[in-house]
Amino acid sequence: MPQNSNAKNLFLWNWFVSNKYHFIFWAVFLFYEIVAVGLYSGQFxxxxxxxxxxxxxxxxxxxxxxxxxxxxxxxxxxxxxxxxxxxxxxxxxxxxxxxxxxxxxxxxxxxxxxxxxxxxxxxxxxxxxxxxxxxxxxxxxxxxxxxxxxxxxxxxxxxxxxxxIIQLSKSENAFLRAQIQPHLLFNTLDFIYLNTKDSSPVAAETIVALSDIMRYAADSTHRDEFVLLGDEIEQAETLINLHQLRNGHNLQIRFWYDDEVKSEKIISMVLLTLVENIFKHGDLFRLEQPAEISINKNGDVLSIKTKNLIKQKPKELNRSGIGMDNIRKRLNYSYGLQANINSYIDDNEHFNVDMTIKKQEINKDNS
Structure with a gap:
């Protein structure tokens, strides 16, 4: 009961303080009308x-x-x-x-x-x-x-x-610093490539593949949100080639797509994220169970599907879904209800991703 009383008193006090100028005004006004006029007229x-x-x-x-x-x-x-x-x-x-x-x-x-x-x-x-x-x-x-x-x-x-304005100035400075840092990195990679292409061709090829992917990822943060799906496919193939070089071309992965999908537009880095998840969480060394990536267009709907045998327990896999969550948020922001993505683990311990986007929304504001 005392707590309720204190809260009520505090509320009344805060209300009085917030309206103090009203009370001051009416006090002065009433003094004028009652006291001053009463003294002047001699009547109260x-x-x-x-x-x-x-x-x-x-x-x-x-x-x-x-x-x-x-x-x-x-x-x-x-x-x-x-x-x-x-x-x-x-x-x-x-x-x-x-x-x-x-x-x-x-x-x-x-x-x-x-x-x-x-x-x-x-x-x-x-x-x-x-x-x-x-x-x-x-x-x-x-x-x-x-x-x-x-x-x-x-x-x-x-x-x-x-x-x-201040934040924009800070962002411009950060952007200039971000440009300088990749520039130095790419120059260094080019230097390493020139010094290894004769003595170690495989290492040189790996450096070129890595440099292309990093350059694409860096450039995608400074250009339009939507990019040609053909560019994403090209970088996905480079990423696959890079991992094959690291593993002596022993990875079992299949990549299918229709040529017509290359002219479609999509938000950047989505396909690359899906492919990277395959390498991060997939068991790609079984000849009879290769990982699969397929892209096709059926009427107005673009479909991207991935499937890979998981190399860890499902519970562990579910804890590492940052990439998938990021894709879902970006799809929802860019396409709303026009895009849909489902991921699940089937009975054969394969992790499946099924993503669809309606064509008319893909090319929105990018014609």
Whole structure:
């Protein structure tokens, strides 16, 4: 119970602090209207009468500023008739509340000395002027608050713009550094190739294959998201050749594709990731169970399938699905529901991947 009480007190305190300028304004305003005017005229009313009237007056102030103007000006086209209508209804409601409140207060309390209220010209005129007085104040408050809000929004946008400029500058510097580092690496690989091609042709061929793959991967991060599938196929073949060189051409892997798919476009590095997963998790030394990669197009659907015998337990394989998760996220981001990828382990301990993409989405924005 004490915790609830403390939380309630903290909430009230925070609310008071966040609205402190409202309290300061009304304190100054009430001092002027009650004390200053009372001293000037030499007349003061009962405290209950002040409380009664100013609760209603402050109520019309906030209802006008927070409701009437907000919804009346919400649509500029209809504001020309909505705002006057809301204003008339607002003042009429004010007069009705004033009349009903007088009867209620006089019947059950004695804070107001007026025994009855007559609905006459003076009642309507006095109530209308008083309502209009606080409506004007509410209008001024609404536009002041709107101005402050828009100014803060503009300042936030300017700060965000400045932040983006700083981040862009940092990104440009990082990009320049990223360009320098691969450039040095590729020059070094070229130097090693020139010094090994005569003495060790296999090592030289391996260096060339590795350099091509790394150059393609580095370039793909600085160009359009979509690339020709033919380029991906070429790099996949280079990757396969690189692994064959490392293993004395003893790897059992088959790669089929239709020539027509080379002109299709696809997000970069997807095929290479699937092929790399085969080498990372597949048992490729069994002649009777070779790994398979197939790419074909059936109507509007592009299909990429891989299959390989796993060389480790399924539980271990499931823990190393970072590459597959990355592919799923990229496909979802680029194609949405137009792309689908399924991966599973069949009864023969083969890991299968089946990916499909609709053709009309493949070439989107890349014609």
């Amino acid at each position: 009313s009962e405290p209950g009468r002040y409380i009664f009237h100013y609760l209603i007056n402050i109520g019309i102030f906030y209802s006008h500023a927070l409701l009437v103007l907000k919804y009346g000006l919400e649509n500029p086209k209809s504001a020309i008739w909505k705002l006057p209508l809301y204003l008339v209804l607002e003042i009429a409601l004010f007069l009705l509340i004033m009349y009903c409140a007088y009867h209620f207060v006089n019947r059950y309390t004695h804070i107001i000395t007026v025994n009855n209220i007559e609905i006459n010209r003076n009642f309507f005129l006095g109530g209308f002027i008083r309502a209009l007085y606080f409506v004007v104040f509410g209008t001024a408050y609404y536009f002041l608050a709107t101005y402050i809000k828009e100014r803060k929004k503009t300042e936030n946008l300017e700060q965000q713009k400045l932040h983006n």
